[in-house]
Amino acid sequence: MLRLEQRPQPSRMWVYLTPLVAVVITMIAGGALFAALGKSPVEAIATIFWEPLFGEFAFYYRPQLLVKAAPLILIAIGLSLGFRAGIWNIGAEGQYILGAICGAGVALAAYPSESVLIFPAMIVAGAFGGWAWGMIPALLRVKFGTNEILVSLMLVYVAEQLLAAMSLGLMRNPEGHGFPGSRNLQQYEAAHNAELIAGSGLHWGVAAALIAVIFAYILLNRHILGYHIRLTGQAPRAARFAGVRPNRLILFCLGTSGALAGLAGMFEVAGPSGQISIDFNVGYGFTAIIVAFLGRLHPVGIMLAGLLMALTYIGGEIAQSNLQLPAAAIQLFQGMLLFFLLAVDVLVQFRLRWTRTEAA
């Protein structure tokens, strides 16, 4: 029978190989899913993965890739720090919303001033909003030992209600004829997160994502704090003996991931989305969890995984309009990816062995 045998050391080869294997299996299973929905599997997979990059309208889709990948990467980088240390922030969606509300709040309060300080102030406010929302589960965990998974997730629903209250009340556009939603920041030059090079998709959020990748890499590989994070994840007891203070780590990881998620939300509301509205958030905070795992919790891996996931978003939209593939099928497709990844991951720590006689 087939048996799992623990490897003496995690396989380095499989660490890099499992995400690729998982993507391939997901494509096969996804193809089967699309076939079951009555679409040609090859065409559907090609539409999702090929069309945005090399298709007829690739000139339009390629910039979109950066626009979609930036928030995913920003959030996932923050999440990966905590995940490495066994600190589970799964409320990034809420921190993302709070970042957007705070960032947009600064802009709307300053309207119609054209000061150059507005955009930097929005960045600070966005990061602060996300940080503060992330600090709630962090402080509760440190002070009372409350489970951060449940608290951070509950706060997503609170944030969604807060978003609805803001777009219907305080932040509603006074010239919007009573429609819900704030002023459009794309038409407010001082607050607009415009493309740095026109037509490239490269806005400040993309720049911030790149910076976050570089800083996370340095932090994890060259800084004592990053070493502590990795140590806590691999051997919590040893970490305590080595003088790591778990509470400080919790505050740092949840605070940082909150701030990064807040930044992502702020860049989104000031740029691609443009306004605070009831359905402003589209689940980047949850998809980023998949991105973080697919990228092996490694900054460079996360960057690649974020781009891949952005590809499925854009390809999914194309498949929706060209092949009438339902939006939910794409969501399911993304969910499958995490499943297969976790399943294949067993090969990093274990190897499969055929044994004749059953072990006692």
Place this chain on the structure above:
Amino acid sequence: MDLSSINPILLLASLMVAATPILLAALGELVVERAGVLNLGVEGMMITGAICGFAIAVETGSPVVGFIGAALGGALLSLLFAGLTQFALANQVASGLALTLFGLGLSALLGQSYVGVKPPPTAKLDIPLLGDIPVLGPIVFAHDWMVYFGLALTLVVWALLKFTRAGLILRAVGENHDAAHALGYKVVRVRVLAILFGGACAGMGGAYLSLVRVPQWTEGMTAGAGWIALALVVFASWKAGRVLLGAYLFGGVTVLQLNLQAAGVDIPVEYLSMSPYLITILVLVILSADRSRAPGSLGRVFHASS
């Protein structure tokens, strides 16, 4: 605002209805956690159960078949989690999250053609005389049969864990899987069965939302009920009786805030809608001081190496 428009009898009656979905899901999760497995996919299993139950009930015209289908759907989805955590030895937190994300996508896909459809009504348990007793009648005796099923299940889970040999083995596996393995108990088998039971319960809880509580199918309709059920297990310090108490408390909060919304209290609706989540957090904070009751092997990966 007119608080007198809130009828306390109807409030208590609807409290039991509001509590039933989270009661069912939390009872399932309680058994799973007592077996030492942390399944964070309750939300995903609930929403899958919600659409499975809804679709089957609409197609067959029978809510009973719908609830059975929901239990099967939830159990089938939880089988994926069982495969990941018990055979591929994946991290339970990550696998649970994957289950939730997967379940949300799957349910949205399955439910496309059922938006706006009305489900067949679930039968009320009409006890001729008891239901007519003033005050007590409508509160205790005039619900649909699933409410009583939830109560019965609480009793069964409590008795099973406390008095039977199967319950003892389950608890042993949850407290210390290495010791249980050394005694010759099949750790993986016990856990897979517990996970399946948890999936079935969550599925029925979800179906109760779509078939009775709302009753309609909308995407993402569980809106965190699965997560509240998870919190409830912690709240109950892994005891079945306290799960019931907690479910009624949360049901009460939900119903009360809905009543306040209807009564036109001078607070924006959104802030009232936040209250169940905020109170969940508050209760978690108050109770998190006592961590002694958590099963010893909760969330730890088991691999029989010899």
